[in-house]
Amino acid sequence: KAGVTQTPRYLIKTRGQQVTLSCSPISGHRSVSWYQQTPGQGLQFLFEYFSETQRNKGNFPGRFSGRQFSNSRSEMNVSTLELGDSALYLCASSMDPTGNTEAFFGQGTRLTVV
Amino acid sequence: TQLLEQSPQFLSIQEGENLTVYCNSSSVFSSLQWYRQEPGEGPVLLVTVVTGGEVKKLKRLTFQFGDARKDSSLHITAAQPGDTGLYLCAGGPTGTYKYIFGTGTRLKVLA
Numbered sequence: 015k016a017g018v019t020q021t022p023r024y025l026i027k028t029r030g031q032q033v034t035l036s037c038s039p040i041s042g043h044r045s046v047s048w049y050q051q052t053p054g055q056g057l058q059f060l061f062e063y064f065s066e067t068q069r070n071k072g073n074f075p076g077r078f079s080g081r082q083f084s085n086s087r088s089e090m091n092v093s094t095l096e097l098g099d100s101a102l103y104l105c106a107s108s109m110d111p112t113g114n115t116e117a118f119f120g121q122g123t124r125l126t127v128v
Numbered sequence: 129t130q131l132l133e134q135s136p137q138f139l140s141i142q143e144g145e146n147l148t149v150y151c152n153s154s155s156v157f158s159s160l161q162w163y164r165q166e167p168g169e170g171p172v173l174l175v176t177v178v179t180g181g182e183v184k185k186l187k188r189l190t191f192q193f194g195d196a197r198k199d200s201s202l203h204i205t206a207a208q209p210g211d212t213g214l215y216l217c218a219g220g221p222t223g224t225y226k227y228i229f230g231t232g233t234r235l236k237v238l239a
Contacts, residue, residue: 018170056229059227059229069225104170106170117161117227118173120170121167121168121170124168
């Protein structure tokens with residue numbers, strides 16, 4: 015069974031540009047969550063999608079957005095990139111984050127903004 | 129705000145020593161998970177604890193869920209350099225769709 019796949023693994027962008035990251039969850043998992051991880055702030059929750067609906071959202075500016083497709087694949091977009099957006103972006107999939115279900119993570123996308 | 133506080137934040141020990149990491153919250157969780165993350169990679173699930181008071185063992189790692197399901201601990205016996213990494217607890221507070229992560233414990237085991 016394939017794990018969570020994130021693409022690309024590494025990305026370098028310039029301030030002001032926009033970026034789209036992709037996540038393919040484990041087959042059968044309908045919930046996809048996105049996290050930003052930086053050395054200073056730890057793992058910060060961005061948003062969670064379930065059956066194409068955003069169910070939860072973290073405290074990030076509107077420049078951060080996402081969506082989920084009917085096949086559960088998800089994308090997140092960051093517009094008008096800032097230097098502080100440099101981070102490891104992690105996607106996790108779950109059968110359903112309510113109850114006892116665990117999250118399975120991809121390897122992440124390392125975004126560097128210069 | 130529902131938080132999972134982990135302690136200690138950093139831990140540097142010698143190979144062969146024992147250690148315990150704590151994960152505490154004021155919220156009740158239906159289950160808690162523990163993950164280990166290595167640099168540049170995503171967190172990897174180690175274990176899930178579900179029942180209050182539950183103890184699970186994974187080789188030299190022992191996980192315990194508090195009776196009230198508000199806290200958990202991870203005990204490592206005879207730590208090895210391969211145990212080095214960031215340990216994260218996580219869970220979904222009961223009655224919510226949220227899934228939150230602890231503040232993390234960065235462990236370094238010296239040979």
